Amino acid sequence: YTYSPATNGRSNWEHQYDNLPINRGDGYIFKGPGKVDGQNYTFTGTPNDGDFDTALPIGAGQDYLIGNPFPSAMNARKFIEDNFNQTTATLYFWEHKESALGEGNGIDGHIFGGYIGGYATINLAGAVAADAPANTSNNNSGTSGLTSSTPYTTPLPYIAIGQGFFIQGDPTTGGAINFNNSQRAYVTEGAKSVFFKSSKKTSTSKTSSNLLPLIKLGFEYKNEKDLFIHHQIGISFLESNSFAFDKGYDSEIYEAGKTDMYWKFPNTNKKYVIAGVQEISDNLEVPLEITMGSSGTIDVMADEIKNVSNTLFITDKLTGTSYHITDGKITLTLEKGTYTDRFVLAFKEATVLGLDEDTLTADTNIYA
Secondary structure, three states: OEEEEOOOOOEEEEOOOOOOOOOOOEOOOOOOOOOOOOOOOOOOOOOOOOOEEOOOOEOOOOEEEEEOOOOOEEEHHHHHHHOOOOEOOOEEEEEEEOOOOOOOOOOOOOOHHHOEEEEEEEOOOOEEOOOEEOOOOOOOOOOHHHOOOOOOOOOOOEEOOOOEEEEEEOOOOOEOOEEOHHHEEOOOOOOOEEOOOOOOOOOOOOOOOOOOOEEEEEEEEEOOOOOEEEEEEEEEEOOOOOOOOOOOOOEEOOOOOOOEEEEOOOOOOOOEEEEEEOOOOOOOEEEEEEEEOOOEEEEEEEEEEEOOOOOOEEEEOOOOEEEEOOOOOEEEEEOOEEEEEEEEEEOOOOOOOOOOHHHHHHHHHHOO
C-alpha cells in the first residue's frame, strides 16, 4: 500500500497489488510472512540516482508517505532543508512495539490487546522516540526509557536505505518533494543510521553533535489496555526562537493519545512533541499540557539533558509546588481531564507567598 497524493488532491491508502508501479520516492507498507529469524527481500532494477521530484506534489497541510529512494543512506537534515518551503520541516517514522502479551513468536502486531505503536519524530533541532513499553523494574531512576532492556529507537541523523516516513505539507504552500545526490551519504546502519521496522530492541543513541541545548522529557502512564507506556517529548533553546511557531524547531505530535503530555503554547491549538523556544533563563517557564484518559498516576522524568547545566523542575502553577526532575522521576496523581496552564518546565524553584498548607490542599482537591 502507498499513501500519496491522488488526482483529487487527497492522500489515501492505495493497494498496488502485484503489478502496479510505485513512483520514485513514494513510500509503502506491506505485511511480511512473520518469520521469527527475519526475512530477506531482494530488490531488482536500476538504482535511483541524481536529482528528481516526486511524481505528484504534496498539498498544503497534506500527509505523504515517502521513503529513501537511494541505494545509500540519506542525510535527514539536508532533506529537510531542501524541502523546507514545501513541508512542515518534520519527519515522522512509524515503529511498532512488541508487548508482553504473547508476541515474539513471529506474530508481532496480531494481538490487538497488546498493540503498541507510535511515531518517532525528527526536525532540525533533534529527535524523540516513539512510545515504548516502559521498563517498570527500574523504579529508582529517571531513565527507564533508555535502558538496553527496553525497546527504544530514536531517529538518527541519517535515514537508512529503503526507510519510509511521513511528511506533511506546509499549511500554505506544499509542492513537489525533491531528492538529490547532495542528500546521500555513505553511512551504514549503526551509530548514525537506524532502520525502523518491527520491535527489535535497540538502545538509544545521540541524534546531533551541535551545541544546541536540548532536553527530552519522559512521560509514563498506563494506557487503555492497562499497559505501562513510555512517551517522550523534546525541547531546544535558541535566542531567535519563541513561543510562536518556529518552523524546523516546532513539530506537532502526529497522534495524541487519550492520556498524553505535550508542549502547549498560548494562542494556538497546536500540540508539540518537539518545541523550540528562547534561551534558558531563571524566569523561563515552558507550558505543558497533560490530558488524562482516566484518573490515575503518571511519572515524569528527564530522559536526556544536553548542553544544559540548569536544574530542571516541573512546577504546578496551581499549588506553587516545584518538583525536581534533573536526576529522578516524579509521580503525579491526577483526575480524568485535560490540564492546561497548570504544569510548566521551569529552571528555578517556585516561591509561594501568602498561601498556607490548608489553602494549597483545598485548591488541589477542587481542581479537575
